[in-house]
Amino acid sequence: MPTTQPDTVAEDLSHLPLPPGAEGLPLLGETLAFLRAPGPFIDERRRRHGDIFRSHIFGSPTVFLSGAEASRWVFAGENKFLHVRWGYGTRQVLGLQAIPQLTGEAHQARRRLLAPHFTQAMVRDFVPRMQSIATRHLERWVEHPEVTVLSTASTLVLEVALGLILGDTPVDLRRVVPLVERWVKGLFSAVPWDVPFTVHGRSMAARRELRALLEQVVVEREHLVEQPRDILGSLLSVRDDEGQPLSREAVLDETLVQLLAGHDTTLHSLTNLVWLLAEHPEVLQRCREEQRGARVDEPLTLEGMKEMPYLHQVIHEALRHLPPVSALPRVTTRDVAYGGYRIPQGWTLMLSVGGTHRASPWTEPERFDPERMGPERAEHRKQSNALIPFGGGARVCLGQHFAMTEMAVVLALMLRGYRWELVPGQDLSLAPLPFPHPRGGLRVRFSRA
Numbered sequence: 001m002p003t004t005q006p007d008t009v010a011e012d013l014s015h016l017p018l019p020p021g022a023e024g025l026p027l028l029g030e031t032l033a034f035l036r037a038p039g040p041f042i043d044e045r046r047r048r049h050g051d052i053f054r055s056h057i058f059g060s061p062t063v064f065l066s067g068a069e070a071s072r073w074v075f076a077g078e079n080k081f082l083h084v085r086w087g088y089g090t091r092q093v094l095g096l097q098a099i100p101q102l103t104g105e106a107h108q109a110r111r112r113l114l115a116p117h118f119t120q121a122m123v124r125d126f127v128p129r130m131q132s133i134a135t136r137h138l139e140r141w142v143e144h145p146e147v148t149v150l151s152t153a154s155t156l157v158l159e160v161a162l163g164l165i166l167g168d169t170p171v172d173l174r175r176v177v178p179l180v181e182r183w184v185k186g187l188f189s190a191v192p193w194d195v196p197f198t199v200h201g202r203s204m205a206a207r208r209e210l211r212a213l214l215e216q217v218v219v220e221r222e223h224l225v226e227q228p229r230d231i232l233g234s235l236l237s238v239r240d241d242e243g244q245p246l247s248r249e250a251v252l253d254e255t256l257v258q259l260l261a262g263h264d265t266t267l268h269s270l271t272n273l274v275w276l277l278a279e280h281p282e283v284l285q286r287c288r289e290e291q292r293g294a295r296v297d298e299p300l301t302l303e304g305m306k307e308m309p310y311l312h313q314v315i316h317e318a319l320r321h322l323p324p325v326s327a328l329p330r331v332t333t334r335d336v337a338y339g340g341y342r343i344p345q346g347w348t349l350m351l352s353v354g355g356t357h358r359a360s361p362w363t364e365p366e367r368f369d370p371e372r373m374g375p376e377r378a379e380h381r382k383q384s385n386a387l388i389p390f391g392g393g394a395r396v397c398l399g400q401h402f403a404m405t406e407m408a409v410v411l412a413l414m415l416r417g418y419r420w421e422l423v424p425g426q427d428l429s430l431a432p433l434p435f436p437h438p439r440g441g442l443r444v445r446f447s448r449a
């Protein structure tokens, strides 16, 4: 019986068995079953085989891993025996020269370039801007008898992300929002053909349009003697050892990816939070009590938000319960051993974030229960790498503090000044992709408190 202890890289691994599992259909493997319901796909196989099993998806033999120990092993293995590899279609949709696809030194250099935009000081300076954007948007929400949160909040979150990426450069949000939405739909598709009748093809067409829009901005900004202190400014100012700037292609790929990273994960998390709060009135009540005493027109600050521990508990639990990025894909660069099994070179490794959030040490993991993140139970502190909504190691999310702050700002404003209730009769089943969300987009009646 194979052990469940992680192994180091062994010399001769030929005696070890492959992880248990099935390859599925020729060519397609188990891709369709995975795409239909990634969570149940993983849970059902974890029940059968344990926290390591093999499958065949997106054209590659794939080993799924779950659990805190597996997370630690994957994060520590970056650039040693594995590196990042998204499926073919996702790679095209993301763009080849942006950070999610860079490895080794190129990846580290890009992180060094972007990291100054995500420091505590930068996030602190951004809070007033987040507050003024969110206030303006929420005031518009109350003008309608009901709003669909996923599509309505999309403009709010995009405006915040654009502020970070393009600073004060004006952009026509009415053009950009539908393009981003179409682009994101093709992030994970079973048939990555770039033709007009596929989801992937429509996504790539939206990407090209967005790219063209951004290229106009880049052309205008390229000639400035001093670049503004936004992400595009850093991308346009940087020079390599030979004094060469980043290529136009790399600048555009990176700007687009920052837009996607800054928009979709946060948008889906916020939508899910509004949903979970509406479905758990006792949690909503405690959140409101925590905000009581604060004046609606009071400026929010990073320090002030530290005085909202329960809200942060709720956000962490929502990210555990419904992690927006449900799996982190890697490829093995040599044969490796894990848990008593051999994983051959060139295989895909999927670290399942959802599976990890439902494995030990979490009790009753299918329950949404913010108490588990509180000081008394503190389940999140029982094992490092058991809570990984933002990944970990060398590729840990650069925007995690920005995103946590943005979600806290928007929710604090909603809790202080507004009420919402779910519109009856809507489809609240969970759509898993591209990021988990209620299928109907979450229709709520939104009013002033």
Ligand code: HEM
Pocket (backbone or CB within 6 Å): 084, 099, 100, 111, 114, 161, 164, 258, 261, 262, 263, 265, 266, 269, 323, 324, 325, 328, 329, 388, 389, 390, 391, 392, 394, 395, 396, 397, 398, 399, 400, 402, 403
């Ligand atoms: C709730 C919100 C968010 C979640 C759950 C999230 C999640 C993640 C995860 C899991 C990764 C690691 C991917 C991997 O290991 O392959 C990641 C990477 C990244 N995220 Fe986020 N993210 C969020 C918000 C943001 C925001 C707001 C930004 C910036 C505007 C951002 C920028 C990035 C970047 C640049 C990376 C790439 C890091 C690298 O490859 O070195 N994220 N994010």
